[in-house]
Amino acid sequence: MSSGSLAVIGGGVIGLSVARRAAQDGWSVRLHGTADRGASWVAGGMLAPHSEAWPGEERQLQLGLESLKLWHSGFLEGLPDDVVTARESLVVAVDRADADDLKRVAQWLSAQGHPVTLTSSARDVEPLLAQGIRHGFRAVTELAVDNRAVVEALASQCERLGVTTAGPVESLGDVDADMVVIANGIDAPKLWPDLQIRPVKGEVLRLRWRKGCMPVPQRVIRARVHGRQVYLVPRADGVVVGATQYEHGRDTAPAVTGVRELLEDACAVMPALGEYEFAECAAGLRPMTPDGLPIVGSLDERTLVAAGHGRNGFLLAPWTAERIAAELKARVPA
Ligand SMILES: Cc1cc2nc3c(=O)[nH]c(=O)nc-3n(C[C@H](O)[C@H](O)[C@H](O)COP(=O)(O)OP(=O)(O)OC[C@H]3O[C@@H](n4cnc5c(N)ncnc54)[C@H](O)[C@@H]3O)c2cc1C
Numbered sequence: 481m482s483s484g485s486l487a488v489i490g491g492g493v494i495g496l497s498v499a500r501r502a503a504q505d506g507w508s509v510r511l512h513g514t515a516d517r518g519a520s521w522v523a524g525g526m527l528a529p530h531s532e533a534w535p536g537e538e539r540q541l542q543l544g545l546e547s548l549k550l551w552h553s554g555f556l557e558g559l560p561d562d563v564v565t566a567r568e569s570l571v572v573a574v575d576r577a578d579a580d581d582l583k584r585v586a587q588w589l590s591a592q593g594h595p596v597t598l599t600s601s602a603r604d605v606e607p608l609l610a611q612g613i614r615h616g617f618r619a620v621t622e623l624a625v626d627n628r629a630v631v632e633a634l635a636s637q638c639e640r641l642g643v644t645t646a647g648p649v650e651s652l653g654d655v656d657a658d659m660v661v662i663a664n665g666i667d668a669p670k671l672w673p674d675l676q677i678r679p680v681k682g683e684v685l686r687l688r689w690r691k692g693c694m695p696v697p698q699r700v701i702r703a704r705v706h707g708r709q710v711y712l713v714p715r716a717d718g719v720v721v722g723a724t725q726y727e728h729g730r731d732t733a734p735a736v737t738g739v740r741e742l743l744e745d746a747c748a749v750m751p752a753l754g755e756y757e758f759a760e761c762a763a764g765l766r767p768m769t770p771d772g773l774p775i776v777g778s779l780d781e782r783t784l785v786a787a788g789h790g791r792n793g794f795l796l797a798p799w800t801a802e803r804i805a806a807e808l809k810a811r812v813p814a
Contacts, residue, residue: 483808485656486499486508486808487661491645493793495664498804509644518664519767521762525624526569526713528702529545530595530596531619532792533585543796548622552621559630559633563625563626564624564625566622568620569700571617572613573616574706595619599618610750651671664787666679681765685721687718689719690755690757692755708745732762732763776804
C-alpha cells in the first residue's frame with residue numbers, strides 16, 4: 481500500500497519516531513538530517529511523567545502519561561530489549577525543605593490516583609543512597625531508556641522499513657514530497673519563523689562503572705539537593721548524571737560550574753559514585769516552547785510540525801508519532 485511521499489526534516493528521536501510510524505503506514509519516507517545528533521544524543525532518557533510532575537502542569541502530566549502508556553504498549557516493538565535500563569524511579573530529598581516539597585507533589589499525585597508511594601525509608605529501597613537520605617516517593621510505572629541505543633535502533637528500523645536519507649533542508653520550498661514534517665528541534669523556526677522554540681542548555685555527565693566499584697543502581701534516582709535537582713539514570717555500563725538547565729544561546733560547551741554542581745550533587749546522593757570513571761561530559765539544547773508543551777500538528781495543507789519537546793522528547797516521542805500519523809491519515813493524496 482502506498483500513501484504518498486513524506487519528507488521528515490530532522491533525525492533526532494522525534495523525526496525518527498515520526499518517520500518509522502509513517503513508513504509502517506505505507507508512506508514513502510525520506511528523512512533529512514545533519515551530522516549533528518542534536519539533543520537526542522545528550523539526553524538522560526528518563527520516561528518520567530510522575531517524577532517530572534508539578535502542580536499547575538497538568539497538561540504536561542497528561543501527555544506524558546498517554547505517551548508512557550504507548551512506550552509500554554508497542555513503541556518498544558522492534559527495538560532491542562536492553563534499550564530499557566530501568567523500570568522504576570525513586571525520588572528523594574536531601575534536606576527538610578526538599579522533603580516537604582516532595583511530599584506535597586507525591587500527595588498531589590496520589591490524591592489523583594497516580595501510582596506513587598511515599599517512603600520514609602528510601603535506603604531500604606536503594607541501599608547505595610547516602611546515609612541520612614530517608615524521605616521520598618517511588619514512581620513504579622516509569623521507565624528509563626538508553627537514549628543513544630534508542631536513536632540507533634530507530635534509525636536501523638527506519639532503514640529496514642525503506643526510509644531513505646538525505647542532507648539538511650535549507651528551505652521548505654526545496655523539498656519535493658507530498659507532505660513535510662518539520663522535526664528539527666531548536667532549528668524549526670529557521671524553516672517556519674512563527675514557531676516559538678528556543679534552546680535551553682543542559683549539561684550531563686556519563687560515569688562508568690569499573691571493577692571493584694559498588695554496582696549501578698537498579699532504578700532512576702532523582703534527588704533534590706538543597707533546592708537543586710540531580711538525577712542518576714542507570715546504563716548497562718554506568719550512570720548518566722543530569723542535568724543543568726539554563727539559557728545560554730546555542731552554546732554547547734560544558735561549563736565548569738555546571739559540571740562541578742552535578743558531580744557534587746550526584747556524590748552527595750550516592751557517595752559510591754566517587755569511585756566510578758568520569759567518562760564524558762556533554763551539553764545539549766532542549767527545544768523549549770513558552771508554555772512547555774510540544775508543538776505537534778498542522779501548519780498548512782502540506783506542512784506538519786513536531787517540535788518543541790523541551791525536557792521530554794523521549795517520553796513524548798510515541799505520542800508525537802501517533803498524532804502525526806493521525807494527521808497524515810487524513811491527508812493521503814488522491
Ligand atoms: C541535558 C538534557 C537531558 C535530557 N533528558 C531527557 C530525558 O531524560 N527524557 C526525555 O524525555 N527528554 C530529555 N531531554 C529532552 C530531549 O532530549 C529532547 O526533547 C529531544 O531530544 C528533542 O528531539 P528532537 O528530535 O525534536 O530534536 P533533536 O534531538 O535536537 O534533533 C533535531 C535534529 O534535527 C537536525 N536538523 C536541524 N536543522 C536541520 C535541517 N535544516 N535539516 C535537517 N536536519 C536538521 C539536527 O541536527 C538534529 O539532529 C533532555 C535534553 C537535554 C539537553
